[in-house]
Amino acid sequence: MAGLSCSWQCHFLFSLFHFLFVMAEVGSFADRVKQQADIVRVVSEYVRLKKTGKDFSGLCPFHQEKTPSFTVSPIKQIFYCFGCGKGGDVYNFVMELEKCEFPEAVKLVAEKCDIAIPRLKERSPVERKENQQRAVLVEMHREAQSFFVKQLEGTLEGKAARAYLEDRGLDKDAIARFGIGYAPSGGDLLLRHLKSKYSEKLLVDSGLVSRDQGGRLFDRFRRRITFPISNESGKILAFGCRALGDDQPKYLNSPETPIYSKSNVLYHMDRAKDGIRRQDFAILVEGYMDAIAVARAGISNVVASCGTSLAEPQIKLLGRFTHRVIVNYDPDAAGQSATERSISLLLEQDFEVRVLALPPVGDKKADPDLFIRERGAEEYLRLVKEAPPYVDYLIARARQMDLSTAEGKRQAVNFLLPYVQKIPNRILRSEWATRIAQQLRLDEPVLRAALSKAAAERRSEVKIQPELAGRAAKPVERRLIRMLAEAEGFRHELAQQLQNARLYHGLETEKIFAALVIASLSGQPLQATEVAAVLEERDRRLLFEILFEDATEPTWEEALSCIEALQHRQAERELADVQRSIEANPPVAEMRGLLEKKQDLMRRLAAAR
Numbered sequence: 001m002a003g004l005s006c007s008w009q010c011h012f013l014f015s016l017f018h019f020l021f022v023m024a025e026v027g028s029f030a031d032r033v034k035q036q037a038d039i040v041r042v043v044s045e046y047v048r049l050k051k052t053g054k055d056f057s058g059l060c061p062f063h064q065e066k067t068p069s070f071t072v073s074p075i076k077q078i079f080y081c082f083g084c085g086k087g088g089d090v091y092n093f094v095m096e097l098e099k100c101e102f103p104e105a106v107k108l109v110a111e112k113c114d115i116a117i118p119r120l121k122e123r124s125p126v127e128r129k130e131n132q133q134r135a136v137l138v139e140m141h142r143e144a145q146s147f148f149v150k151q152l153e154g155t156l157e158g159k160a161a162r163a164y165l166e167d168r169g170l171d172k173d174a175i176a177r178f179g180i181g182y183a184p185s186g187g188d189l190l191l192r193h194l195k196s197k198y199s200e201k202l203l204v205d206s207g208l209v210s211r212d213q214g215g216r217l218f219d220r221f222r223r224r225i226t227f228p229i230s231n232e233s234g235k236i237l238a239f240g241c242r243a244l245g246d247d248q249p250k251y252l253n254s255p256e257t258p259i260y261s262k263s264n265v266l267y268h269m270d271r272a273k274d275g276i277r278r279q280d281f282a283i284l285v286e287g288y289m290d291a292i293a294v295a296r297a298g299i300s301n302v303v304a305s306c307g308t309s310l311a312e313p314q315i316k317l318l319g320r321f322t323h324r325v326i327v328n329y330d331p332d333a334a335g336q337s338a339t340e341r342s343i344s345l346l347l348e349q350d351f352e353v354r355v356l357a358l359p360p361v362g363d364k365k366a367d368p369d370l371f372i373r374e375r376g377a378e379e380y381l382r383l384v385k386e387a388p389p390y391v392d393y394l395i396a397r398a399r400q401m402d403l404s405t406a407e408g409k410r411q412a413v414n415f416l417l418p419y420v421q422k423i424p425n426r427i428l429r430s431e432w433a434t435r436i437a438q439q440l441r442l443d444e445p446v447l448r449a450a451l452s453k454a455a456a457e458r459r460s461e462v463k464i465q466p467e468l469a470g471r472a473a474k475p476v477e478r479r480l481i482r483m484l485a486e487a488e489g490f491r492h493e494l495a496q497q498l499q500n501a502r503l504y505h506g507l508e509t510e511k512i513f514a515a516l517v518i519a520s521l522s523g524q525p526l527q528a529t530e531v532a533a534v535l536e537e538r539d540r541r542l543l544f545e546i547l548f549e550d551a552t553e554p555t556w557e558e559a560l561s562c563i564e565a566l567q568h569r570q571a572e573r574e575l576a577d578v579q580r581s582i583e584a585n586p587p588v589a590e591m592r593g594l595l596e597k598k599q600d601l602m603r604r605l606a607a608a609r
């Protein structure tokens, strides 16, 4: 037992000192950034925060929730989620959310707060090479972009392309605003433009140039209108291209490259994000022509998934700005099944989803681009405002099935059930179940039962593991922990007293106390998040909970009375031990000592009352 406890302590001390050492090593820049950075400013780039008292709160980006349990303290410069228990300082937040390492987090925070970065050493030669390669590829895309724009503006071929664009209602302003360009038909014009500057390998890696079977290089995009695809901060990472004539495929995009992965990027996000945040919803369309049409109709908060399948990273990206979305995909079969898949994925990420299914224009099924051209922006806006919740859309889809037979009804219910189960709110689930039963005229008890069963349970419900939920620590312990973490004036003295009298030994909160006492006695400025980093999950959570409790300014008098309370408890514990030993009926000599000790403890306890 003693051995165990020693090895735990050694390990623990080692981690703590190692941690302090590493912190000193990574050094002053990280500290300086942290002092200047505002955690509220950084977090609000990812989470919509609302001021609540002296803290801010919002929906946790690390777990799915409907009511905010994610809290940020501008005073302490830390965050904590009461739901999932994630917590820490601005770096912990960025590391967790961006899935990056400490040096990268420091860099990101510095960038976000406009703090100039001294050249950080990259960790390995491989990594340095990759970073360089990515930077070069981004630069190459910038050059390709100006090449495409020049082709559209100043060549004969470009003139034909401009005519085509005008025909689609895209005037000069729109072309400039969305950076639309033209990839000429020559086959190697871009290649020749870039060849002098970049190696063959980089050219192929960029996806702008392909290699034929004979090993010869040629332009990937030929005789196509080009649309630059940027990440959310506006860096061009890829191109989406539409054939000018009847060339196949009609749409050809950049392949996956070291800088571009289509499931990570939403077209138009760089320009849409402010509008999305402001209006707290986004319109999701399929292609860039749709996004451009909607944006030009005066609705800036539109993004395109660029392809029919919306991917989870794209939803997470969107979720940094809003959790409300109107899906407006094409009305064809592919678009419909894409709509249904998107609904599923969005619901899993706790989005509020509405669906806009545009009515046909004449006898043509209408995508947003066509609809706005034919019917105008105002009519489109009206339909956006009236877009029904996704369940109405799904019921309408189910009603298109043959409901005259029992089999058809069964199919319709099976189509709807998975969605019902994804509705997070139980009352809403049961409301929708009733509504579905009415709309589909379900009188079969079996189907009704299946529906109410689905309404009663939710498959993907997030449950907090009970063993990880914070434990109840006694108020005195909580108060002392808070003082050790924050009372600059007497932390050292307090730690000394707690240490000398071994007052926290045997408490449930022992490890938290030990960490804080060691850190307080080290003489270094204490940062709660650094202490938290050496604690086990349960203790770490408890520490954060305590730090976020409402509390008054601590005083030394209060500290003393807390110490007294702990002494009292210690005496009670000892008394119980002594009593147990007495009851074991030891030899006389020992018994005498025990009885004396019992008397002494009882006197002490009586005096304390």
Ligand SMILES: [Zn+2]
Binding pocket: 060, 061, 062, 063, 070, 081, 082, 083, 084, 085, 086
């Ligand atoms: Zn959480």
